[in-house]
Amino acid sequence: MPPIRTAKSMGLVQCGDCHLVVKLPPHQQSGQCICPRCGSALHARLRDSIVRTWAFVITAWIFLVPANLYPVMTVIYFGEGEPDTILSGVIHLAQAGMIPIAILVFVASVVVPVLKLVGIMILLGTVQLGWKLNLRQCTVLYRVIEVIGAWSMLDLFMISILVTLVDLGAVATITAGAGATAFATVVVLTMFAAISFDPRLLWDLQQDGEQPLASQPAASQQTSSQSDIIASANAASPLHPSQETAHDRPAR
Amino acid sequence: MESRFIFSSTSPALEFDNSLAASVAMLHHQAHLVCHECDALLQGAHVSPGQKLVCPRCGCTLYKPRKDSINRGLALSLTALILFVPANFLPIMTFNVLGLDNADTMVKGVRQLFDQGYWWMAALVGFCSIVAPLLQFTLVTGICLQVARRRFGPLLVFMLKIQSRVNRWGMLEVFMLGILVAYIKLLDLGTIELGIGLLCFTGMLLATTLNAILFDTHPIWEMVGEARAADSHR
Numbered sequence: 001m002p003p004i005r006t007a008k009s010m011g012l013v014q015c016g017d018c019h020l021v022v023k024l025p026p027h028q029q030s031g032q033c034i035c036p037r038c039g040s041a042l043h044a045r046l047r048d049s050i051v052r053t054w055a056f057v058i059t060a061w062i063f064l065v066p067a068n069l070y071p072v073m074t075v076i077y078f079g080e081g082e083p084d085t086i087l088s089g090v091i092h093l094a095q096a097g098m099i100p101i102a103i104l105v106f107v108a109s110v111v112v113p114v115l116k117l118v119g120i121m122i123l124l125g126t127v128q129l130g131w132k133l134n135l136r137q138c139t140v141l142y143r144v145i146e147v148i149g150a151w152s153m154l155d156l157f158m159i160s161i162l163v164t165l166v167d168l169g170a171v172a173t174i175t176a177g178a179g180a181t182a183f184a185t186v187v188v189l190t191m192f193a194a195i196s197f198d199p200r201l202l203w204d205l206q207q208d209g210e211q212p213l214a215s216q217p218a219a220s221q222q223t224s225s226q227s228d229i230i231a232s233a234n235a236a237s238p239l240h241p242s243q244e245t246a247h248d249r250p251a252r
Numbered sequence: 253m254e255s256r257f258i259f260s261s262t263s264p265a266l267e268f269d270n271s272l273a274a275s276v277a278m279l280h281h282q283a284h285l286v287c288h289e290c291d292a293l294l295q296g297a298h299v300s301p302g303q304k305l306v307c308p309r310c311g312c313t314l315y316k317p318r319k320d321s322i323n324r325g326l327a328l329s330l331t332a333l334i335l336f337v338p339a340n341f342l343p344i345m346t347f348n349v350l351g352l353d354n355a356d357t358m359v360k361g362v363r364q365l366f367d368q369g370y371w372w373m374a375a376l377v378g379f380c381s382i383v384a385p386l387l388q389f390t391l392v393t394g395i396c397l398q399v400a401r402r403r404f405g406p407l408l409v410f411m412l413k414i415q416s417r418v419n420r421w422g423m424l425e426v427f428m429l430g431i432l433v434a435y436i437k438l439l440d441l442g443t444i445e446l447g448i449g450l451l452c453f454t455g456m457l458l459a460t461t462l463n464a465i466l467f468d469t470h471p472i473w474e475m476v477g478e479a480r481a482a483d484s485h486r
Contacts, residue, residue, distance in 0.1 A: 004309050007286040007293045014286040017413050018473045021284045037477045038409050044291075077441060093437070101436050104429075139289055139310045150423045153380055157423075157430030158437075160361035160377045165347040165438065167354050167364065172441065176370050184373045191420070203290035203310065 006203070013042045046198035050124060056193035057120055063185045064113065070179035073159050077172045085179055086110060086155065108154040109183065116152075116190045119145045120197060127201045135202050142199045149194050152187045156180060287314060318468040325467035326396035332459035333389045339456045340382060342449035344431060349442035357449055358382060358427075384421040385460060391415040392467055399472055404479035412469055412476075419464075424457045 007014060013022050015035040022035060022042060033042045046052075071083030084092065086109050093102035119141050126133050159176050166174040285294040290310035299305045304316035318324075343355035358381055365374035391411050398408040431450065438444055 004292045006291040007284075008291055010293055012284065012286065012293065014288060014291070017416065018409075018476070019286075019288060019470075020473070020477065021286045037473065037480060038413065039406075040413070096440070098436060101433055105433065108429075135290075136311060139312065142289075143312070146420075150380075150420070150426050151429075153377075153423050153426045154430050154433065156373060156377055157381065157427045158433045160365050160373075161344070161356055161430055161434040162437065163368065164356040164361045164364045165345060165354055165434065166441070168347075168349055168352045171349050171352055176365060176368055176373065181370060181372050184376045188376065195420075199289045199310075200291040203292070 006200075008044045008204075013044050015040055015042055016046075045200055045204075046196065049196055049198040049201060050127060052196040053120060053124060053193050056189050056196060057117055057124070060113070060117055060186050060189035060193060063182050063189065064117075065182075067179050067182035067186050068110075070182060071177035072155065072179040072183060073162065073177055074175050075162075075166070075172075076174070079170070083177055086183065105155065105158075108151050112148050112152050113186055113190055116145050116149060116194070120190075120193050123197060123199075123202065127205070130205060135206060138202050139199055142194075142197065142202075146194050149187075149191045152183075152190070156184055156187070285314060287312060315470060316468075317470070318466050321466060321468040321471065322396050322399050325392050325463060326400070328459045328463040328466065329389045329392035329396065332385070332456050332463065333393060335452045335456040335459065336386060336389060339449055339452035342452060343447035344449040344453060345435065345447055346445040347438055347442055348445070355447065358453070380421055380423040381427045384418050385424055385456075387418045388415065388422050388460070389463075391418070392463060395469075395472065399475065402479075404476045408472075409476060412472065416469065422460065424453075424460055428453070428457055 007021065011024050011026075013024055013033075014020070015022060015038060017040040018035060018038040020035055020037045022033075024033060024042070034040065035042055068086055071085050073089065074083040075081045090102050090106045090110070093105060122131075122133075123138060123142060123145075125131050126138055159174075159180055162174045163176055166172050285296045285305075286292070287294060287307040287310060289312040290307060292307060292309040294307065294314070297305060299315060299317055301317050301319040305314040306312070307314050340358045343357055346353050346355045348354075362374050362378040362382065365371075365377060391414060395408060395411050395415065398404075398411070431453075435444060435446075
């Protein structure tokens with residue numbers, strides 16, 4: 001099995017929009033070229049990925065404080081009721097005997113945002129401080145973070161439905177609270193943090209050809225079905241003569 | 253958009269233009285494949301529908317071809333587009349206490365939040381449950397129609413790019429769970445009737461989910477590449 005090389009080390013860039021593999025002209029930085037197929041600017045790695053991700057993560061942590069301290073929703077039922085924060089809402093659900101729903105809401109609005117932020121910080125730490133973590137597991141962590149992001153919106157959708165349904169004047173009303181605004185901001189920020197992180201930075205920690213592939217196909221089979229085809233590594237010494245070449249970026 | 257496709261004649265890399273006609277022809281059967289998650293350079297392999305190509309380094313799915321992706325994408329996105337109107341404007345549920353009742357539609361939920369002064373939340377909920385799905389259906393329909401009419405111009409490229417960005421912001425499945433949680437929360441407080449809007453919403457959700465699985469932009473990008481190659485030969 002040949003060792004794996006990265007596209008970057010071979011002077012190739014994959015277009016972020018149309019996934020065309022493009023050869024960069026000599027002496028050109030990736031940011032200066034556009035993709036010949038779709039016209040997007042070509043970047044070997046997402047621009048300022050680490051800095052942007054940190055900015056989103058830190059802001060999200062800050063907004064997480066008001067999101068949990070301020071009430072997200074006030075239920076007034078026959079003149080009774082008081083504002084609920086995210087956590088007290090979960091406790092009320094549990095006290096009312098709705099344990100599965102309480103767990104669902106707790107996971108979606110407390111566990112998921114916090115784990116997402118911690119997870120992204122672990123990825124950032126791996127890239128910046130060179131923590132010796134299993135890169136495959138880090139990539140799985142990244143995928144999980146990307147997928148679960150949307151589920152934090154559960155609480156906000158629920159509030160929008162409740163607020164509309166329970167608008168019965170003196171009998172029962174539900175209103176949103178300031179905490180919901182902060183929480184909405186946290187959700188958006190964590191999603192942007194996940195988008196701005198570039199998982200290829202993790203694999204850049206590995207030197208080219210450091211990892212022989214001999215054991216890899218076996219590892220892949222545990223996670224994938226039998227019909228999967230495992231792509232083979234390209235020895236790639238001389239590039240294909242007609243390899244696609246990037247275009248110069250027109251001045252704008 | 254248009255200007256970005258044209259080589260600037262003043263560019264220092266003009267020498268590459270000569271090889272372009274030959275090289276653009278290679279767009280649709282590239283010898284190399286690059287993993288989008290770990291940047292590994294890989295040998296392209298033939299994959300037939302039902303199989304998927306997996307990166308040996310990071311284990312991510314590189315490519316999973318779909319049969320008849322354009323027709324199915326068009327059928328499903330049109331279905332979702334048709335169901336979109338009743339799903340958004342007809343009541344999802346009606347809540348009733350002591351003879352007073354109130355219906356909830358998706359659009360009304362956003363209005364209500366906005367009226368209460370929570371415009372940021374209203375905008376977010378509206379974007380993720382109404383605007384992004386609508387954009388998604390319209391774009392997939394538009395893309396499929398353009399491909400069916402064999403128009404591979406800048407409009408198609410533009411739609412493909414927006415579609416891939418708007419994708420992750422459509423959260424109908426999460427909204428479905430929100431409906432469920434709200435329903436269970438209100439069970440003790442009064443009577444709830446499920447409305448016709450919920451049925452349409454469920455249909456729309458199914459069509460979106462199937463569409464996300466079956467619609468495949470990879471062959472469309474290859475067709476765009478072929479069309480551009482044919483153009484540069486002329």
